[in-house]
Amino acid sequence: MKDSDSPRRGPLLLGVRHHGPGSARAVRAALEAARPRTVLIEGPPEADALIPLAEHPDMRPPVALLAHAVDEPGRSAFWPLAEFSPEWVAIRWALRQGVPARFIDLPAAHTLVWDKEEATGIEAEAPDAADGSDATVRVDPLAVLAEAAGYDDPERWWEDVVEHRGVGTGDPLAPFTVLGDAMAALREEYGAGGHERDLVREACMRLQVRAAEREFGADVAVVCGAWHVPALRERTSVTADRALLKGLPKVKTDTTWVPWTHRRLARASGYGAGIDSPGWYGHLFRAPDRPVERWLTKVAGLLREEDRIVSSAHVIEAVRLAGTLAVLRGRPLPGLSETIDAVRAVMCEGSDVPLALVRDRLVVGDDMGEVPESAPAVPLQRDLARLQKRLRLKPEPLERDVELDLRKDTDAERSRLLHRLRLLGIGWGEPAASRGSTGTFRETWRLRWEPELAVRVAEAGVWGTTVLAAATARAEADATAAQALADVTALAERCLLAELPAALPVVMRVLADRAALDADVGHLAQALPALVRSLRYGDVRGTDTRALADVAAGLAERVFVGLPPACAALDAEAAEEMRRHVDAVHGAVGLLGDGIAADHGDIRGRWRAVLRVLGGRDTVPGVIRGRAVRLLLDEGALAQDEAARLMGLVLSPGTPPADAAAWIEGFVGGGSGGGMLLVHDERLLALVDAWLTGVPAEAFTDVLPLLRRTFSAYEPGVRRTLGELVRRGPDARGSAAATGAGVPGFGTGLDTGRADAVVPVLRLLLGLDEPDGSDVNDLVGVAG
Known part of the structure; x- marks a missing residue:
């Protein structure tokens, strides 16, 4: 009979729950009692050389082992460890006792390529809290055991039987024996639990354990997920285990330590590390005694920092309430649910708003680990x-x-x-x-x-090996690979923001080539704003942007020439998109004209000429014509009388209602401040009101959606003011003279009663005190 096939004394198997403070305390007690000659830990063997760093003074958990493929760093996996993780406790114990510690799980070289879809990102080989196996295992052993014990919550069951169990009395190995037997019954029932990868991982672990036993004898301790304990107890042949590992794909990997956070240990963060409350578990692990009292004191401190009135009396009452709830619920000690209920009732006055802060800051927590500078890194x-x-x-x-x-x-x-x-x-x-x-x-x-x-x-x-060199190389590669002109202009903007002078010439050369070949006015209009923003950023950063200014000016000229014909014969959707391009170009020209007018002529003047063409052509959609007129009015290049005349022509009975509504959308729609324009120019509001009230009933339902979109974009105060003006109605007596051209506005005329009310104040301010009241008449005349 071969030696590997003969009966042998098994190693000390310490089955744990990953990130369980009760398991961590039990592991420490068991190791102190057994004093093994070596400690084997579930984890990637490639990280063995990193174990001594766990004792470094600058190493502070939570941290994680990171393994990634050398040729494809994005293919990676994490093995997180917190202060209260049994694996971390085992590593620290071994280092302090001078005992070798090794990882014995399936090498990361196989893990990262076994199932590429599963291994990509951060989910590969992430241990699930419930069973110590992969996050994709379908069977939750803790849930099964909790249900068998009459619990509907596995977390509560685990707290009662493990976390609230004192360490230091009785046999320190007893909890591992009991938990191992329970897992053996479950493995007999469920096999691999729905994930066949465990069988291969466990074969690898058995081979590593055998190797350690040959080197150190029987005094070997193994710290692994409790789910794996029955498989490691199983007596199999070396040949059978090696057969399971034969032919596995592999890739060259690098490993290092990286900082981790409590939030990433929580299930809610999207990473299946298996604990809902890492902050609470960390407190349980660190609290030497009276954990509930210490916890509620910490909660009170947090709430007082947020200016809530919480006194020592609140803490005392919350402790009493938590204890009472534990008795009523048949629990040995108050758990997280009891303390949360006590905090809600006593310290938060029944409100979940401050309780959410407690959950976020303390139950989950914001702890972030640190890694020494000597740790391997790219x-x-x-x-x-x-x-x-x-x-x-x-x-x-x-x-x-x-x-x-x-x-x-x-x-x-x-x-x-x-x-x-x-x-x-x-x-x-x-x-x-x-x-x-x-x-x-x-x-x-x-x-x-x-x-x-x-x-x-x-x-x-x-x-690259530095941030500057890497960013430069990445920018050059992205510029060469970019297909759209807007992508290249956006990249030029980012190069200026990042100050990459070595990459900018390459980007500018690609930009000039793309701009020369692209004849789509929409693409050119999309690209111009980013270039102009780049000029502004270059100014504030002291960057030489003359080449960029030349490209921007040339791009603007091409937009000016191509925009009018490009705006003809567009459907409603294309017209709206082109209107957005017109707005973007207008904003860019305003900045561009200020910066390079001396070198490239009157760019702003040429743009105004383009707007006049767009505003006067019947073939241009109404939304674009209306916006062109509005932009000219805002620039002061169009008199208000002329704007009113153009609006009157568009809103005449001969214009189809849909076209008129589109013109109004372009003139006063969107977030362009059109609402305030109507508020302050009663003549334009009167024109819109007169047109709208004259729209035939059969056409009104067609223009209503467009009008609703136009006016719904206004601020609530603007809409309210317009509604009051319209409710008041046109008042030729008050504002017809002011608006001119005989077009009545929505003014209210002189309110003599309100004018009389301010007369005493005006007399006091002006020092007028005529006994005959003549000064009053003068003031009323002034008010009128």
């Missing part, structure tokens, strides 16, 4: 860490807004870093609306560091 990660430290931009799990003043050197460098990272696909920061100034010298960023960004950094490492 060169790009090291350069990023150096920049973060120098610019005092510490990665944090909490979302926060950062205001940057680009006139300051440090803020300008921060802006460049964040823009370069966005270009590399590392979304640490996203631009946000500024609360104060909207000038180009100020930026607002919303920052939040997620652990997955470590994968993005590894992926971006293929572009």
Whole structure:
């Protein structure tokens, strides 16, 4: 009989729940009692060399082992470990005792390519909390055991039988024996639990355990998910186990430690790490005694920081209530549900609003781990860490807004870093609306560091060893690969924001080629605004943008020439899209004209000529004609009388109602301030009112949707004012003379009663006090 086939004493199998503080305490007690010569831990063997870093003074959990394919960093997997994870406790115990610690799970080289769809991203081999196996296992052993014990909540059952069980009395190995027997019964019933990959993983673990036993003898401890314990007890042959591993695909991998967060340990975050309340579990692990009292004191402190009135009496009453609820519910000690109910009733006065803060800050928590600088990392990660430290931009799990003043050197460098990272696909920061100034010298960023960004950094490492070099190479590659002109102009804008002078010539060359070949006016109009914004950014950053200005001016000329014919014979949808292009070009020309008028002539004047052509051609859709007239009016290039005349022509009985409604949509629709224009120009409002009341009944239902869209975009105050003016009706006595051309407005005329009411105040302000009252008549005349 072969040695591998003969009966043997099994190793010390410590079946745990991943990220379970009760399991972690039990593992520590069992290791202290058994004193094994080596500790084997469920995890990727490629990370064995990283285990000593767990004892580094700068290492602070939660952290995760990251494994990724060298040639395809996006193909990656995480193995998270918190302070209260049994695996982390086992690693730290082994290091402090000078005992070898090793990982024994299936190598990441196989895991990352076994099932590419499953392995891509962060879900591969993520242990499920309930059973210690893969996140895709269909059977939840804890749920089955909880149901057998009469519980409808597996979390509550686990708290009662494990988390609330004291350590230090009785046999420290007893809980592992009982849990292992329970899992053996479940494995006998459910087999692999619906995921055949476990069979291969367990074969690999058995081979590793045998190797450790040959090296260290029988004093071997294994810390693994409880689900795997029956399989590791099973006596199989080496040949059978190796057969299961034969022919598995593999890929070259790198591993390192990366910071993790409590939020990523929670199921609600989308990562199946298996615990709903990492903050609560961390508290249970750290609290030496009286965990409920300490927890409720912490809750009271949080609520007081948020200016809620919470006293020590509230804490005392909440502790009593939590204990009473535990007794009523037949629980050995108050759990999370009892403390939450007590906080809601006593400290939150029955409201779930402050309770949501407690859940977010304490039950889940914002803890983020730290990894020492000596941990392996791609060169790009090291350069990023150096920049973060120098610019005092510490990665944090909490979302926060950062205001940057680009006139300051440090803020300008921060802006460049964040823009370069966005270009590399590392979304640490996203631009946000500024609360104060909207000038180009100020930026607002919303920052939040997620652990997955470590994968993005590894992926971006293929572009270069520094952030600057990687961003430059990525920009050049994106410019060459871009198909649409708007994509290239947007990339040019991003290059200026990120200050990539080496990439800009390549982008500009591609931009010039694309602009010369693209004859679509819509594409040209889409591209122009981004170029003009780039000129503004170049000004505030002191970048030489003369080449960009030449391209922008040439692009503007092509838009001017091609826009009028492109606006003819458009359907309603195409006309609305072209109207948006006209708005974008108008805004861009306003900025472009200020910046390069001296070198490229009167660009703004030529644009006004284009608008006059668009506003006067019958073949141009009404929405575009109306917007052209409105833009000329806003620019001061069209008199109000002329605008009123053009509106009167469009709203004449000879114009189809649908065309007239489209013209109104273009003139006063959208967010262009058309509502305020009608409020202050009663003559235009009177024209719209007269036309609308004269629309035939059979045509009204056709124009109503367009009119509703036009006026529904106004602010509520504007709509209310217009409604009051229309309800008041035209008043020729009050405003016909003022509006001219005999067109009545919606003025109210002189209200002598209201005028008389202000006379005493005016007399006091002007120092008038004529006893005969003659001054009163003078004041009334002034008011009139």
